[in-house]
Amino acid sequence: MFTGTLEFDVVLPPDSRSLKAKRAYVRPVVAALRRLEVSAAEVGDQELHGRTAIGVAAVAGTAHHVGEVLDACERLVAGRPELELLSVRRRLHSSDDD
Secondary structure, eight states: OEEEEEEEEEEOOTTOOSHHHHHHHHHHHHHHHHTTTOEEEEEEOTTOSSEEEEEEEEEESSHHHHHHHHHHHHHHHHTOTTOEEEEEEEEEEETTOO
């Protein structure tokens, strides 16, 4: 069994000056990621209005499949014109890891 995670560091548009406006940008992204059959959530910078961290986790039987799913997630977030993707942190774990 293999698990993979992504953590996206994202800058939101200047008009996201309230938490309500921030949610209007974050929720559709998280919903779109979940349609790729992964777990996704806002995992950091909840108190900041112009930034967010979005986490994604996927589980599969092969490392290759996990990689394909994470690649699709990264393309989805990078392709959102309203967001500025600063960085992506990727990790892959095997059930054989100690």
